[in-house]
Amino acid sequence: MPPSEHELRLRERLGRLRNMPLLGGAKLSGELDRLQRQLDRIRQQPTDEDIWRSVQLARHEERPYTLDYVERILDDWFELHGDRGSADDGAMVCGLGKLDGRTVALVGQQKGRDIQERTSRRFGMPNPEGYRKAIRVMELANTHGFPVISLVDTPGAYPGVAAEQHGQGGAIASSQAAMARLTVPTVACVIGEGGSGGAIAIALADRVLMLEHAIYSVISPEGCALILWRDAGEAKKAAAAFKPDAAHCLELGVIDGIVPEPEGGAHTDPDAAARLLTEALRDALDDLVDVPGEELRRRRAKFRSLGVFA
Amino acid sequence: MPPSEHELRLRERLGRLRNMPLLGGAKLSGELDRLQRQLDRIRQQPTDEDIWRSVQLARHEERPYTLDYVERILDDWFELHGDRGSADDGAMVCGLGKLDGRTVALVGQQKGRDIQERTSRRFGMPNPEGYRKAIRVMELANTHGFPVISLVDTPGAYPGVAAEQHGQGGAIASSQAAMARLTVPTVACVIGEGGSGGAIAIALADRVLMLEHAIYSVISPEGCALILWRDAGEAKKAAAAFKPDAAHCLELGVIDGIVPEPEGGAHTDPDAAARLLTEALRDALDDLVDVPGEELRRRRAKFRSLGVFA
Amino acid sequence: MAKIDVSIETDEQPVPPPKHPNTCPVCHSHYRDDELEQSLWVCAHCGHHFTMRARARIDSLVDPGSFVEESADLHSEDPLGFFDLRPYVERLAEAEMSTGLADAMVTGQAAIEGRGCELAVMDFSFMGGSMGSVVGEKFSRACDSAAEHGMPLVTVTGSGGARMQEGILALMQLPKTVCAVEDLRDAGQAMISVMAHPTTGGVLASFATLGDVLLAEPGALMSFAGPRVVESITREKLPDGFGRAEQNLRFGHVDAIVPRPELRTTLSRLLRLFDAPE
């Protein structure tokens, strides 16, 4: 079988990476290995059907959420509440825990499992207060030298009247700015839906990962379809057009790696999914923990290189 | 006339200062000169009547407020609004301006002149959002190397239900903490009422000054009287007991200098009062602008030395 | 299962054109072209601020002849081969034709009342001022140019949000521009952000709100989600003036609302305060 266009692009990226001074030479070989492994896994350009399947799996009602991973990944978990301003937003979960004996701070959107929890957590759509809580906890981590892990799982930031009045746009910008300033290692992983500004708010990290069937996009398929075709029913067509799947995100250089899921999706075996995630987080942190803080700010250079233009 | 007890205490403080490594030797002589001049001015222990007169002048309804000084002291004044969270608090005024051609940030409580403004500015009693605005502007000043001037004039922080719900205590603490971290020169001046936590929130400065008839206290005379004598009418007695006048604050080492007012009080000649204040601020800033940022954090040592115990 | 779909980018489209583009949508006064130009596209009758094109904006702010454009040759590509009702490349070509711009932002160096600054001005007429790779790159370079020349950066925004035709790369322009602002700040330079109608979605949620000083034009819509999205998803009744500049001032999100005729002097004062080079 001749190499697909997709594979060719990944190979090209691999080639570029080999010539790029990224976080020091010693770290680069790990990066290359990882990409090579990704390449070995994904030889096929995902079809429109594959993409739609990921959209469905990413939103599957039994898919593990942030706290499902927290309880499987971290020891001594202690949840931190409140933005120290006016609210504690249940759509954003923050806390401290031990990963392999190392204290980390974790932030992540949290969807609800039952109807009541879904309502109280607003389906994982944070208010500005949620982002301000995350900022506070990431800065606390920075003070004490704890790495930051963020788990991204949101349809988007909450589009409510009070959310706008309390500065949703500014809060999302401030959260990104806070992450751009951190001098501790940061790893983000999109575990379900990576919905637009609400997602990137906590994903400006040294390493950005996606679960195999997670999606990451500038707009929801339904939203895109509604705007472009005036018909939310065209969501599948929209998804095929803007390609929110992990393989395409990797190809475009938006993420650094794909975390495999158990056959059939993470919800079929949450324990196994958590083990695979743990391994990926551990690998990423191992690469990063010895990098000096000032050098970690080179994450800015990575994000500043994203885009395609002539 | 033999020296009063008050004069003796000031002399003792002068003696201690001569032996104290404060902000480097070069700066110390200015400090000593200033104290010597204060000593020359105030030979007499204020009587209970003097103290009560200051209480009345500090609250005089025609006394110049923060914005009255701003318009006389600063060029190119540009007011900055909002806490970037949920409100713009009229009880706290913040902005940028030029003092002698040097850009400074100014924060200060603002009382209202007419009934309407008094209500909208809550008589100069800030909400937490007001302190958060001040924090934001002081941190902006820090980023750009602008000295910070704070003018203190408040009966206290606003004791409202929403104020408590939005974290009044934490906001006052955070504002002090922010000032303790600044690496730019800071000068605070109590221009009217320096009421308790609401005042100290913006007064953790390298130099703390008081206008001659300003008051600075842990509680209002009426509040103290109400608690101790169960009768707010005993305010005069209370003031005599806890001595909120500038001379006593200087004697206790709480402030670094007294800014003279025009005969009869600042309200009799606001222009002259503003000139005297400008001179004092300029002197203070001249002493401080060349001190390295890290050294300015020694302001913490000054505050940590306050208190009397055995 | 409760179903909820969220379109996070606002679906703010260019306002449907009134009978004539020179007719005020608020008070219906009609103006000749030269009258509008003379009044800086502000309705002389009711004060409504018409949308202002990028080049006209620059002309209205800078000292005559002082503007030196940068990165004018950057053009968008089509990384996803995006096709909705029409190909993205066709939409781009059409926008370029109708606006005379290569994309939705113009950048360059200039002087305002004798003080040097870097300018980054958006043009809402180019695909609704949407932010794709070119806007992100031009903004990013403008930050570097400001840092290099030791000048503050002045931005004027008008945008419906991220350009969805560039997919996830459009979203990445948020962190990209945020990182550029942080680098600018580390270089000790200030950013002054002027938000014109509308500044929404991904532009509001990235560089536009990160200025040291945030100014807004009267009546400008400044919301992350568009009013229609908020209404349709939350079923909340929108308060009067929802998301407008005046509400943003009230809720603490901007420093001042500056009517267009005062913008030049206001920026000049701020450049003095931030010690922009003479």
Place this chain on the structure above:
Amino acid sequence: MAKIDVSIETDEQPVPPPKHPNTCPVCHSHYRDDELEQSLWVCAHCGHHFTMRARARIDSLVDPGSFVEESADLHSEDPLGFFDLRPYVERLAEAEMSTGLADAMVTGQAAIEGRGCELAVMDFSFMGGSMGSVVGEKFSRACDSAAEHGMPLVTVTGSGGARMQEGILALMQLPKTVCAVEDLRDAGQAMISVMAHPTTGGVLASFATLGDVLLAEPGALMSFAGPRVVESITREKLPDGFGRAEQNLRFGHVDAIVPRPELRTTLSRLLRLFDAPE
């Protein structure tokens, strides 16, 4: 002229003693001394947390025999010669007699489940836990001791606010303790703050809210102004549970409410997370 008097310090006095100090003020259950001690002064029937004395608190938290007290000999002076209905010195002497403490805070080093920490524990029974020069100095020294020994600082507060008998010097304990916390933080050590009933006024507005982690006891009043002050000045109707720990959690001001029997394990976990020395 509109007249407004504000007492900013809360006028929270020790709660009027119930018929018997061992009677629960909520459900009126009565306990023997040893029962209360056994239950850590928590009502077995309704969960009400009685005020807990500083030494009992320390005993309940630390590993047996591990507490080494510091600065025990610090006593208040009377800088103002303060006299209200009685001289301040007389009030001090009486408080010392009745509590067996030199002032309203006990500090020292200890271990909690094998992890070292510095402790600063207030005692509400000593003049309403008011903060004067001695409390400020002891807290300040505790910060230095924690920094010096490379240990986190754990505080337990119970205070009506600043001690007005020390006048402006009492107010100065706010910036003093704030500066001490900032020095502790610069030294890389964490502070864990436990707020017991009541933590109000100047203590809430200084070190108590500056911990890296903020814990509260169930039902603890945590407001800057006391409820009576708020009600009398603003004429606002107070919502249920105004200023209580549960409301503070809801409004985002504390990380967790920890029932007293779980406090020791919670602190132990936090000390592990902040890598306190074993």
